Amino acid sequence: MNYETILSNKAKTIKPSGIRKFFDIAAEMDDVISLSVGEPDFKTPWQIRDAGIRSLEKGKTWYTANAGLAELKVEICRYLKNHFDLSYDPKTETMVTVGGSEGIDICIRALVNPGDEVIVVEPCFVSYAPIAELTGGKVVPIATKAENHFRLTASELRAAITDRTKLLILPFPNNPTGAVMRREHLEAIAEVLRGTDIMVLSDEIYAELTYGDERHVSFAELDGMWERTILINGFSKAYAMTGWRLGYACGPAPIIKQMLKIHQFAIMCAPTTSQYAAIVALRECDDQIVAMRDQYDMRRRLLVSELNKLGLTCFEPEGAFYVFPCIRSTGLSSDDFCRQLLETRHVAVIPGTAFGESGEGFVRVSYSYSISHLMEALRRIGAFLKDLKSKQTEESV
Structure with missing residues (x-):
């Protein structure tokens, strides 16, 4: 049977995740220090785990309503009101x-028709463009720049908009760069969108992992932006609940209604045990979030300082748990840098190109690891750079 003629053409054109490529290679090697995966190294706080266990002990193992437990949705709305003054x-x-x-998936599918243009701010999380392409949408990438701290500017957005633009995806705080859009930056974007029918998918999964004195600002907070914004968030990053697989979407009722239909047919409902655990997360775990964020902040400052000392220029990220150092000084492409570092010094980082073509010349380094783990990785990266410089010197003689 010729599967090449049977498989979907769109599915065949989608490239595998560049993150998983290096993660899978590293998994087959011994003595690897991995800085490749964006997963907290903290255990899920005990109150959350205990709530999940108690729900199982009480036999709460049936389907929930398609849209989720009513009690959990109330807590989500309370959280958004208390933290961002958002009403849903x-x-x-x-x-x-x-x-x-x-x-993210069902939002894009609910909004995008074939031929609609979807503006994707790059570098960015790997799933936006493939999902948009699978719907028949046309991806319009905007390459943000290091000199702007990888923030989207109003002029860049204005230049990308056409009469076919349907959706803007705002991925801030950003994976992979750690960039943050503060209120004044978002206000400039909002001004461009006023008077248009362009919708916004605001991926705010790292909202709680924002550093400095200014809190995270949701795009939906801005004047006139609530009605055009679908807010995506979840429990994986801030609450160290990656394996629980739980998130949420909030937005105008007509949009959520269509998203829910897709969810009904594709999923039925989110995991029941995870939903009961998440209720406790929202009610009781603010202090644990602060404690984990403080640890990430310490690691962030260490990693930025040490990478700069090694000659890998790195702007100071203000969110998430990634740094995005420039590796152009080595003369290697992003892919070659990551491959050689992994092969020779057994350190796994991710090429910037995994997050869009504009990521060339950069690599993503995650600091969701212990200080000892990071220090050993830095030692090996330093040795790799020293060996590389010696080799290049010999070749030039």
Whole structure:
């Protein structure tokens, strides 16, 4: 049987994740120090785990409502009101998803028709463009720049908009760069969108992992932006709940209604045990988030300082748990740098090109690892750079 003629042409054109490529290679090697995966090294706080266990002990193992437990949706709305002064109806404007990833998927599918243009701000999380392409949308990338701290500017957005633009995806705080859009930056973007019908998918999964004195600002907070914004968030990053696979989407009722239909047919409902655990997460675990964020902040400052000392220029990220150093000084491409570092010094980082073509010349380094883990990785990276410089000197003689 010729599967090449049977498989979907769109599916065949989608490239595998560049993150998983290096992660899978590293998994087959011994003595690898991995800085490749964006997964907290903390255990899920005990109160959350205990709530999940108690729900199982009580036999709460049946399906929930498609949109999620009513009690959880109320807590999500309470959280958004208390932290961002955002008001959503838990019955019609809120739904629980299988991680933030499902929320992204069904949002794009609910909005994008074939031929619609989807503006994707790069470098960015790997799933946006493939999902848009699978819907028949046309991806319009905007390459953000290191000199702007990888923030989207109003002029860049204005230049990308056409009469076919349907959706802007705002991925801030950003994976892979750690960039953050503060209120004044978002206001400039909002001004460009006013008077248009362009929708915004605001992926705010790293909202709680924002550093400095200014809190995270949701795009939906801005004047006139609530009605055009679908907010995606979840529990994986801030609460160290990656394996629980739980997220949520909030937005205007007509949009959530269509997203819920896709969710009904594709998923049925998010994991029941995870939903009961998440209720406790929202009610009781603010202190644990602060403690984990403080640890990430310490690691962030260490990694930025040490990478700069090694000659890998790195702007100071203000969110998430990634740094995005420039490796152009080595003369290697992003892919070659990562491959040679892994092969010779057994350190796994991710090429910037995994997050869009504009990531060339950079690599993503995750600091969701212990200080000892990071220090050993830095030692090996330093040795790799020293060996590389010696080799290049010999070749030039």
